[in-house]
Amino acid sequence: MADEQDRLLPIANVGRIMKQILPPSAKISKEAKERIQECVSEFICFVTGEASDKCHKENRKTVNGDDLCWALSSLGFDNYAEATTKYLYKYRVFERERANQNKATSVEDKDEAPRFDKGVQPGKEIDTTPASLQFRVLERGRTSLAKPS
Amino acid sequence: MRQPGMYSGMLSGGGISGRTGPHLLPLARIKKIMKKSSDDVKMISGEAPIVFSKACELFIEEITRRSWMMTMQGKRRTLHKEDVASAVMATDVFDFLATLVSDSSGSSRGTPPAAALEQ
Secondary structure, three states: OHHHHHOOOOHHHHHHHHHHHOOOOOEEOHHHHHHHHHHHHHHHHHHHHHHHHHHHHOOOOEEOHHHHHHHHHHOOOHHHHHHHHHHHHHHHHHHHHHHHHHHHHOOOOOOOOOOOOOOOOOOOOOOOHHHHHHHHHHHHHHHHOOOOO | OOOHHHHHHHHHOOOOOOOOOOOOOOHHHHHHHHHHHOOOOOEEOOOHHHHHHHHHHHHHHHHHHHHHHHHHHOOOOEEOHHHHHHHHHOOHHHHHHHHHHHOOOOHHHOOOHHHHHOO
């Protein structure tokens, strides 16, 4: 039973998303929700398979967000690809800012260049342009905290 | 250094933060389903389930919208699984679901038919 449910997204979550776009007076049968639950899982497998094939061809082991965005476009879900690409970009900026803050509040006196982009999670591809800005922030932090321990 | 506008904007947009909080779909479950899709899928980056949480939301919205159009064509107010099947058949990009929705017994669920009558 538990195994069965593991391959589906929770029906409550699915139902909530469905309700959000239907008129308030609309009703949804339980079977319809279940059917859409199954469709979503099939969608995940379908897109993952395509992304995984791409990684395999390129000799990469990790399926990342860009692979999924590419797969969505490749399979005809262009509008999803565009929306998720923007969403992924925002997520990366958010994570970078958060890592930035964590570094600034708990600065250790390291001589190494900031490497919080690496070693966080393998397979994450983040462009280096903002890293130079973050580097400046660290320098500022280190200077202000340059006190004898 | 916080920029509340940016974060709250993202969070209210069903965005990104911590556990499953503002996400509409559980990331851990998404990851499980991805892994089960194929033996070839071994490693998944942390951001992959996040991409899917958005993509699945869009998918559910689209398939629901299209199914509801079928419901309205039948002059009904309750969306049934047959409406989902009709929507799939009418949409090229949902071809991969054709076999799934045509399986009218839905026996793979393991749920006894009587349970479906319980609301």
